Amino acid sequence: MTQINVRVDGASYSDDVEPRTLLVHYLREQLGKVGTVVGCDTSNCGACTVHLDGESVKSCTVLAVQADGSEVTTIEGIAEGGELHPMQKAFHEKHGLQCGYCTPGMIMASIDLLKNNPDPSESEIREGIEGNLCRCTGYVNIVRAVQQAAGEMSSTAGAQA
Amino acid sequence: MTLTDEPTTAEAPAKEVGNARLRKEDARLITGKTTWTDNMVLPGMLHMAFLRSPVAHATISHLDVSAAKDRPNVVAVFTGQDFKDEQGTIPCAWPVTPDMVNPGHPSIAVDTVNHVGEAVAIVVARTRTAAVDAVEAIDVDYENLPVVLDMEEAVKDGADLVHASTSSNTSYHFVFDAGEAGTGSDTEAAFRDAEVTVSRRFVQQRLIPAFMEPRSAVVGVQGDNFTLWSATQIPHILRVMGALTTGIPEHKLRVVAPDVGGGFGGKLQVCPEEILALLVARRLGKPVKWTETRSESLMTAHHGRDQIQYIDVAARKDGTVTGLRVRLLADMGAYLRLITPGVPALGAFMFPGIYKFPAYRFECDGVFTNKVPTDAYRGAGRPEATFAIERIMDELAVELDMDPMELRRKNWIGAEEFPFTTVAGLEYDSGDYEQATQAALELLGYDELRAEQKQRRESGDPVQLGIGISTFTEMCGLAPSRVLGSLSFGAGGWEQASIRMLPTGKVEVVTGSTPHGQGHETAWSQIVADELGVPFEDVEVLHGDTAISSRGLDTYGSRSLVVGGTAVVKAAEKVVAKARKIAAHLLEASEDDLEFSGGTFSVKGTPGAGLGIQEIALAIFAAHDYPEGIEPSIDAEAAFDPVNFSFPHGTHLCAMEVDTETGFVKIRKYASVDDIGTIVNPIIVEGQMHGGLAQGIAQALYEEAIYDADGNLTTGTFVDYLLPSAADLPTFHTGNTVHAATSNPLGAKGVGEAGCIASTPAVVNAALDAVRHLGVSDIRMPLTPERVWRAIHQGGDGGDRAAEGSNAYGGARTTESGIEEAAQ
Ligand code: FES
Ligand code: FES
Numbered sequence: 001m002t003q004i005n006v007r008v009d010g011a012s013y014s015d016d017v018e019p020r021t022l023l024v025h026y027l028r029e030q031l032g033k034v035g036t037v038v039g040c041d042t043s044n045c046g047a048c049t050v051h052l053d054g055e056s057v058k059s060c061t062v063l064a065v066q067a068d069g070s071e072v073t074t075i076e077g078i079a080e081g082g083e084l085h086p087m088q089k090a091f092h093e094k095h096g097l098q099c100g101y102c103t104p105g106m107i108m109a110s111i112d113l114l115k116n117n118p119d120p121s122e123s124e125i126r127e128g129i130e131g132n133l134c135r136c137t138g139y140v141n142i143v144r145a146v147q148q149a150a151g152e153m154s155s156t157a158g159a160q161a
Numbered sequence: 162m163t164l165t166d167e168p169t170t171a172e173a174p175a176k177e178v179g180n181a182r183l184r185k186e187d188a189r190l191i192t193g194k195t196t197w198t199d200n201m202v203l204p205g206m207l208h209m210a211f212l213r214s215p216v217a218h219a220t221i222s223h224l225d226v227s228a229a230k231d232r233p234n235v236v237a238v239f240t241g242q243d244f245k246d247e248q249g250t251i252p253c254a255w256p257v258t259p260d261m262v263n264p265g266h267p268s269i270a271v272d273t274v275n276h277v278g279e280a281v282a283i284v285v286a287r288t289r290t291a292a293v294d295a296v297e298a299i300d301v302d303y304e305n306l307p308v309v310l311d312m313e314e315a316v317k318d319g320a321d322l323v324h325a326s327t328s329s330n331t332s333y334h335f336v337f338d339a340g341e342a343g344t345g346s347d348t349e350a351a352f353r354d355a356e357v358t359v360s361r362r363f364v365q366q367r368l369i370p371a372f373m374e375p376r377s378a379v380v381g382v383q384g385d386n387f388t389l390w391s392a393t394q395i396p397h398i399l400r401v402m403g404a405l406t407t408g409i410p411e412h413k414l415r416v417v418a419p420d421v422g423g424g425f426g427g428k429l430q431v432c433p434e435e436i437l438a439l440l441v442a443r444r445l446g447k448p449v450k451w452t453e454t455r456s457e458s459l460m461t462a463h464h465g466r467d468q469i470q471y472i473d474v475a476a477r478k479d480g481t482v483t484g485l486r487v488r489l490l491a492d493m494g495a496y497l498r499l500i501t502p503g504v505p506a507l508g509a510f511m512f513p514g515i516y517k518f519p520a521y522r523f524e525c526d527g528v529f530t531n532k533v534p535t536d537a538y539r540g541a542g543r544p545e546a547t548f549a550i551e552r553i554m555d556e557l558a559v560e561l562d563m564d565p566m567e568l569r570r571k572n573w574i575g576a577e578e579f580p581f582t583t584v585a586g587l588e589y590d591s592g593d594y595e596q597a598t599q600a601a602l603e604l605l606g607y608d609e610l611r612a613e614q615k616q617r618r619e620s621g622d623p624v625q626l627g628i629g630i631s632t633f634t635e636m637c638g639l640a641p642s643r644v645l646g647s648l649s650f651g652a653g654g655w656e657q658a659s660i661r662m663l664p665t666g667k668v669e670v671v672t673g674s675t676p677h678g679q680g681h682e683t684a685w686s687q688i689v690a691d692e693l694g695v696p697f698e699d700v701e702v703l704h705g706d707t708a709i710s711s712r713g714l715d716t717y718g719s720r721s722l723v724v725g726g727t728a729v730v731k732a733a734e735k736v737v738a739k740a741r742k743i744a745a746h747l748l749e750a751s752e753d754d755l756e757f758s759g760g761t762f763s764v765k766g767t768p769g770a771g772l773g774i775q776e777i778a779l780a781i782f783a784a785h786d787y788p789e790g791i792e793p794s795i796d797a798e799a800a801f802d803p804v805n806f807s808f809p810h811g812t813h814l815c816a817m818e819v820d821t822e823t824g825f826v827k828i829r830k831y832a833s834v835d836d837i838g839t840i841v842n843p844i845i846v847e848g849q850m851h852g853g854l855a856q857g858i859a860q861a862l863y864e865e866a867i868y869d870a871d872g873n874l875t876t877g878t879f880v881d882y883l884l885p886s887a888a889d890l891p892t893f894h895t896g897n898t899v900h901a902a903t904s905n906p907l908g909a910k911g912v913g914e915a916g917c918i919a920s921t922p923a924v925v926n927a928a929l930d931a932v933r934h935l936g937v938s939d940i941r942m943p944l945t946p947e948r949v950w951r952a953i954h955q956g957g958d959g960g961d962r963a964a965e966g967s968n969a970y971g972g973a974r975t976t977e978s979g980i981e982e983a984a985q
Contacts, residue, residue, distance in 0.1 A: 018290070029289075034200040035193015037422075039373050040455035044879035047373060075193035088191040092183055095844045098852060099678030100190030101373040101422030107191065126887040133879070135373045135423050136678050138855030139887040141848060 004068040008033060009077025017064045023057075024048040026064035027074060035076040035104055039133070046132030049105035049112075050074045056112030058105075058131070075104035078111070086156070087111050087149045096145035098136035106132045110146045118154050120146070177687035177697055178907075181844045184683045185702075186676075189420075196419040198377035198392045203448040206379070207236055209441060210292035210451075211434070212282040212299050213461065214274035217310075217531040217872025218323070219303035221272060221281065229284055229298040234291035237445060238299070239283045241271035244440055249406045251496065252431055254398075254651030255503030261333035261527070264324040266496035266534075268433035268440075274303070275323060275495035276533050277873055278460035280433060285441055285449065308872045312469055312490040312528045323495060323529040332493055332527040333502055337509045337585065339521040345584035351484025351520035355475035359557045365545050366942050367467040367492065367866040369459055369876075370538045371884055372677075374422020376462060377452040378435045380442035387442060388415045391435055394424040395715040396675055398652070400707045402431045402499075407439050414439075418705035421677035425856065426537030427462055428677065429717045430499050434461075459877050464866055465538020467492035468505060470549045472512075474556075475520075480563050480571045484520040485584075487512050487549065493527045494534035501536045502527045503650065507636075508542030510585040514550040515594055515634045515810060516572040521584040531872045537717060539856055539917040543635045551631045551922035559933065565926075566598070569632050580903070587636060589808045591900040594632060597834045601812040604894050605832035610816050618934065623822045625935075626829065629927025631813040633919040637911040638807035638904070639718030656720070657712040658728035659798030660689065660736050664782035666775025668693065668700045670732075671798075673713015674725030675705045679913065680845040681721060685729050687841055688907070692733030693774055694760025712800070719809070719911030722841060727905040728801040735797030740777045743795065746788040747780065748772055807902045807910040811835030813919040817927035821935065824950025826862065826928050832894040833919065838902040838910035846912050850895045853916020859885050861924035863943050883943075 001016040008031060015030055027033040027050070038060060039047030048059040051073040059072075078085040087107050090096065097103040106129065113120065113128040120128060125146045126139070134142060189195055226238040241248075251266035269280045282299050286292035307321035314320055315330040323330055339345025352358060374392055381388040387409055393399050396416040404411035421428065434451050442449045453461070468491045475484035491505035509523045540547075558565040574581045576593040583589060602608075607628065614626040639645070640654030657673035670685050686700040703709050716725075737757055744762035745752040748770070755762045763771035777795060780786070784793035813833040819826050831854065840846050863883040867875045876882040901908025921942070928944055929937060932953055939958040941948055948959025 020290075028200075033193075034197070035195065037195075037197060037199075037374070039375070040879045042455065042878045042880050045373065045455070075191075079192060084191070091191050092187040095184065095848050097187060097190055098680070098848055099373065099421065099423040100187070100195065101197070103190050104193050122892070123888075126890075130886045130888040133373065133884050133886060135371055135425070135856075135884065136852045137848060138851030138853075138893065139890055140851045140892055143887065143892075 002065050004065055006067050006070060006072055008072045009074055019063070019065055021064040022060050023062040023064050023067050024059035027059060033074050033076060036074045037101060037104060039101065044133065046109055047102055047105040049108040049132065051108060051112065056109050075107060085111070086152045090145040090149035090152065094141050094145035094148055096137060096142040102132060102134040106134060106142060110149065113146065114150055114153060119150055177690040178841050180687060180842065182683055182687055182697065182842055183844070184680050185686060186680065186682045197374060197422060198379055198390045198419055199452045201379045201390050201450070203379065203381050206448040206450055207285050207287060207445065208289040208292045208450050209438060210284050210289070210296050211280045212296045212301065214270065214277055214279045214281050216274060216303050216305060217277050217308045218306040219274050220306065221270065221274065221301065222304045223300065223302035224282065225300040226282055228300065229295040232291065232295035232298055234287040235284060235295045236287065237285045239441065240281070241267065241269045244269055245271045247408065248436065248440060251433055251436065251498055252402045252406060253497040253499065253501060255500045256649055257335050257502045257506045258333045261502060262327050263332065263497050264326050266498065268436040276531050278533060280437065283437060283441060285445065308531050310530050310532065310868055310872055312492055312530065315528050315530055316490065316526060323531055330529045332497065332529060335506050335509065335525045337523040339584045342586055344582070344586040345518070346520045348484050348486055348520040348522035352473065352475045352486065355483055356478045357476045357560060358473055359553060359560050360473040361553055361556055361939070363470040363472065363549055363552060364941055365466045365468040365470060365548065368465045368538055368860055368864050369866050369882055370425045370427025370462070370465055371459070371882065372423035372425055372427050375453045375455060375458050376428065376432060376434065378438040379448065379450045380438045381448050382442050382446055386413045387439060388417060389435065389439060390417045390419060392421050392428060393418050394421065394428040394675060394677055394717060396705055396707055397673060397713040397715050399431055399435065403436065403439060406431065406436055409439065409443070415708045418675050424677045425539040426465060426541055426717060429537045430463055455879060456877050459882055460874050461533060463498055463534050463536040464494065465535055466545060467535050468545050470545065472549045472553050474553050476557055476561070478561065480561055480568050482516055482518055482572050485513055485518045487523045489525040491525055491527050492532065492535055493529050494532045495529060496534045498534045498536045501534050504535065504537060504542045505545065506542065506648065508546040510587055510636060511543045511546035512550050513584050514547065515574055515632055517574060518584045532868055539853065540914045541718070543914065544857065544918045544921055547631065547633045547635065547918050548922045551633065552925065555926050555929065556938070565630055569630070573632065588805060589634065590805060590903040592634070592808065592810045592836050593898060593900060594810060597810065597836055597898050598632060598812040600896055600898060601814050601832050601834040604834060604896055605814045605816060605830060607814065623820060625819050625821055625931040627817050627819065627927045627929065627931025629815040629817065629923045629925065629930055631919050631923035631926065633813065634808050634810035635915065635918045636806040636808055637719035637914060638723030638803065639720040640724045640803045641805060642802050652714065653802065654714065654720070654724065655800045655802035656714055656724040656728045657798065657800045658725065658732045659796065660732045661796045662736060662778035664779050666699065666778050668695055669703055670700060670729060671703045671710045672725050672729060673710050673715070674721040675713065675715045676721070677716065679716065679721060679849070680842065684722060684841045684845060685726065688726055688729050689733055692730060693736060694758065695775060719913040722907065722909045723807050723902070723905055723911045724801055724803060726841070726907055726909060727803070728799050730906055731799035731801050732797050735799055736795050739795040739797060740774050742791055743777050743781055743787055744772045747786065803904045805904040807838065807904055809835060809837045809910040809912065809915045811915060811919055813923040815923040815927040817924065817931055819928055819931040819949060821932065821953055824946035824953065826944050826949055828858070828891045828924070830894065831891055833916070834896040834898060835915050836898045836900050836910070837912040837915060839899065839908035840897065841907070841909065847895060849912045850916045851893055853914060854893050854920045855885060855890055857917040857920030858890065858924055861921045861942055861944060863889065865943050
């Protein structure tokens with residue numbers, strides 16, 4: 001067992017974990033952060049995507065011990081002050097989800113995509129979320145959602161500037 | 162319209178049905194506040210992990226679990242011997258013929274294993290990791306038996322057998338002959354007299370439903386009561402079947418499907434693992450959980466499709482079709498699961514499609530192989546039929562040198578001919594194939610693309626363009642119970658709904674149709690808002706828990722809205738009828754003098770005075786003043802069982818670029834116009850179309866479950882089983898025409914499967930249209946660059962993929978040249 005200290009969605013945790021424990025299992029099973037889900041065992045689906053110190057990672061490819069001293073943000077931590085994140089809102093408004101299983105990962109990956117490229121083209125969006133699989137939507141409405149969020153986030157950023 | 166009508170029109174409440182309402186269910190799904198089965202934790206809960214067979218066909222010669230039992234935190238280890246007297250068999254609800262052979266399907270292998278991945282032992286431990294670790298300590302030996310994989314070999318006399326208890330690998334031989342059924346003329350005569358015949362052999366590859374949420378089951382134990390939470394499409398069916406299989410009395414078993422992450426038919430199952438979780442929980446008296454890994458899911462959850470189709474069409478030289486003959490080999494896999502044998506039989510009625518064939522004969526052999534069982538996958542039988550008919554219509558057009566759309570137009574049912582009874586005996590109720598086709602041609606920009614195709618053809622462009630057509634219909638809205646009975650299906654097809662009017666005026670709608678992404682909570686709220694005249698926000702939809710929704714037949718076959726939504730309408734009508742009596746009493750008026758509009762009862766001709774249905778809910782809760790002789794409740798429930806299926810139809814067009822030098826194919830544009838009847842929520846409809854298209858296109862281009870020569874699934878992870886990503890798919894251009902279904906008061910036809918059924922042949926036809934001038938007449942799905950390149954440069958259909966040298970598909974290469982050398 002190894003001791004780790006992590007901040008997850010703004011709260012601090014200090015836990016003993018097995019060295020082999022994956023971050024996603026630590027989040028789900030030890031912290032009860034079940035909003036983040038597991039969809040595969042080969043790092044293909046992206047359902048487990050979270051932000052580790054601001055960068056998008058597949059939490060099934062990160063060991064919990066690697067998150068020691070880090071800040072983790074999950075789908076449960078992106079709405080601020082009861083306000084949905086623009087990406088959450090856009091997925092809702094563009095019907096970018098059906099069963100919703102891929103959605104936490106898809107939203108987290110899309111936020112990261114816009115951080116690196118605030119005004120992506122359709123094909124840049126499609127390439128950018130290639131590591132996240134959705135079996136329900138056929139992706140068209142996910143692309144639309146990311147486009148809407150891009151518009152909204154850049155105008156907010158512009159207003160603040 | 163007269164002037165006096167106008168105020169009434171202006172006052173009429175806005176209709177919710179047809180409104181593009183954003184979904185209610187999103188709130189929890191986009192914030193991570195979900196209730197997936199795997200989230201469930203019960204006090205003292207134990208975890209199950211399986212030892213699964215690494216071989217396709219063998220007797221278990223040695224099995225010693227003692228070392229595993231000694232591993233830390235292991236509570237118990239079970240084998241088939243421990244459960245052989247109580248596990249019964251996984252139920253098969255669809256004995257398609259009276260003499261169908263069903264060898265039985267143990268949930269855990271007892272003496273022999275019949276496919277890779279079959280459960281051999283169960284470790285139960287205090288943690289998931291302890292259970293998985295201890296599986297490694299189990300000592301097991303197998304004595305291999307001959308492996309049966311290739312259907313065409315398996316049906317031959319003297320073939321090796323999957324099940325020693327059977328006399329052949331054929332489970333059943335199902336025949337539908339229109340001549341004998343009285344719905345058509347003699348098929349043999351039609352072929353004898355034909356001016357033209359075209360025959361083809363098509364391969365429907367094996368697919369994996371690949372819902373994103375892995376299967377999961379949790380069993381809670383309360384004395385002799387059990388609660389099974391499961392990632393299932395069918396909590397109601399699972400309760401009945403689970404009770405019958407395990408012997409737990411039905412009233413002691415509650416099944417809950419919480420948030421379920423997709424199904425596509427893949428969770429329309431009574432899974433061995435669900436039964437075993439119940440048996441283990443009962444044996445230990447402790448709560449247990451099992452959640453599969455993705456690899457486990459791909460290897461052991463049921464697969465779909467997997468048919469070899471021999472299809473012949475007879476026609477006159479002018480293009481009029483005169484006969485259709487279909488013979489199928491349908492791979493059952495090693496066992497018959499819930500509706501394994503019924504899937505191809507359901508397709509039997511759809512091969513004639515939208516065309517006026519006078520003669521039709523269908524035969525199907527269900528064949529056992531040493532692979533995981535097949536069962537429902539989005540469309541279940543109908544995509545296979547649609548593929549075969551839409552592919553061979555193109556082949557016939559080529560044979561006759563006719564335009565493929567002209568050939569279709571010449572033979573399809575005219576808009577004025579509805580209702581039309583087909584040669585398969587189905588009564589198509591409504592539609593207009595020409596209208597949908599015209600709209601689709603415009604949406605695609607057909608003429609410009611044809612011009613570009615011609616230009617590329619003439620200039621010898623290495624990238625050729627093709628346009629593929631699929632003018633399809635399907636039967637769905639599964640019901641009607643009597644018809645399902647006549648097809649030997651084990652259950653009915655009705656659906657149940659109840660409406661509870663709460664004292665504060667809020668409304669609870671309980672539906673027996675269980676969603677897993679379809680948006681029932683939103684659509685049902687819209688329906689109830691219209692029927693009762695209450696705000697959309699005041700309606701809560703409850704589902705998926707047999708303790709709350711005691712009666713239902715769940716979600717599959719595009720049935721939810723058509724059957725389940727109608728049950729909601731019927732229940733609402735009863736609520737209004739009951740409320741009317743109370744309203745008449747309280748308003749001191751005759752029932753006949755009351756009108757109900759916008760949620761309010763008022764006395765005709767006396768505007769102003771009225772009583773809202775939500776107020777009546779409070780009045781009847783207090784029950785201080787209500788008429789004699791009636792019950793103090795306006796709650797109601799209803800069951801609905803339509804008299805006919807519904808028949809969505811549409812025209813799908815795919816423009817495809819084929820790089821003749823690399824074999825790479827790329828969808829240039831995809832346009833579809835579907836008639837799914839009345840649309841309750843256009844956003845949800847569009848989403849369902851998109852998702853269906855993605856899966857149908859994926860069959861054409863990407864997905865294939867491949868077994869090697871030893872029966873190992875070589876596509877057992879998402880690395881090898883190619884689920885398309887956003888980068889692999891185009892934008893879809895979709896539209897609708899609306900011809901209301903006549904079989905239900907909503908006029909809805911069902912949309913869940915349409916895109917998946919229609920799109921596959923449009924895509925393959927498009928690729929062939931691009932390269933037919935190069936001598937290519939078929940390419941095996943999925944159209945990998947390798948196959949396309951081979952078909953162009955070496956002839957044939959591109960042959961087997963990856964499994965080269967295996968007999969997974971019979972090594973049944975229909976290619977003539979080159980490939981043997983290439984393989985060596
Ligand atoms: S669960 Fe992490 S990528 Fe699939
Ligand atoms: S919404 Fe179901 S997998 Fe994406």
